[in-house]
Every structure is written in C-alpha cells, then in structure tokens.
Amino acid sequence: MTGYDITIRNREGRVVHVDADRFLLEALEDAGFRLPFGCRFGACLTCAASVVEGEVDQTQGRAYALRPEQAADGYVLLCVAKPRTDCTVDVGVRRDLYVNQFRNGMRRRDRSAGSRDGR
Numbered sequence: 001m002t003g004y005d006i007t008i009r010n011r012e013g014r015v016v017h018v019d020a021d022r023f024l025l026e027a028l029e030d031a032g033f034r035l036p037f038g039c040r041f042g043a044c045l046t047c048a049a050s051v052v053e054g055e056v057d058q059t060q061g062r063a064y065a066l067r068p069e070q071a072a073d074g075y076v077l078l079c080v081a082k083p084r085t086d087c088t089v090d091v092g093v094r095r096d097l098y099v100n101q102f103r104n105g106m107r108r109r110d111r112s113a114g115s116r117d118g119r
C-alpha cells in the first residue's frame with residue numbers, strides 16, 4: 001500500500017507514515033497522538049488541521065463543516081482526509097475556524113422579545 005510521511009509541525013515535528021487509504025485522524029491516533037475529535041464524520045470542525053505543505057483528499061464530500069474558503073486556505077478535517085502526498089500539518093486549529101455568529105451581540109429589543117416576561 002502506498003503511504004506518505006505526515007509531519008506534525010506543532011507536535012515537535014513528529015513524523016508518521018500513513019497509508020493512502022486511511023483517514024489521518026485514525027492513523028495519527030494509532031501512532032499515539034491524542035487529538036481533538038467530535039463527530040468523526042466531518043460535521044463539527046473539532047479535528048480541524050492546517051496543511052502547511054502537501055495535499056490531502058477530502059473530495060468524498062464529507063468535510064461538511066468546512067466552508068469553501070477555509071478549504072481553499074488549506075484547512076482540512078482529519079477525520080475525513082486521506083493523504084495524497086507527504087504533508088506537513090498543524091493540528092488543533094479549530095479556534096482559527098469557528099465563527100461566532102453572535103459575536104456582535106443581539107440588539108436589546110431582540111433579547112427582550114425572547115424573555116419570559118417580555119421586558
């Protein structure tokens with residue numbers, strides 16, 4: 001089986017050889033990494049990583065949680081990504097991607113409309 005060397009840049013540059021048909025999250029866990037995960041099917045962003053160099057395949061349409069612009073910027077979801085070349089990645093980058101839709105707060109009137117007594 002063809003495989004590729006995956007360098008985890010922000011984990012002391014450790015290198016793991018991963019078969020081309022394996023999802024990166026599973027393969028890295030088997031190599032001893034403790035990585036964040038949630039759904040394991042591409043829906044939650046918890047396992048997000050940044051590909052600094054190289055290519056992965058997540059074209060099976062399973063990276064549901066990634067916006068196209070995030071994928072274009074090199075972010076991947078390790079639970080649904082398989083290596084296609086040797087890669088260098090940073091893991092644990094979910095905070096870079098999460099968009100808080102309420103970061104600007106709700107207007108006062110919007111908040112009171114949802115309260116029990118309507119104040």
Ligand code: FES
Binds near residue numbers: 045047077078
């Ligand atoms: S664990 Fe949820 S997207 Fe990977």
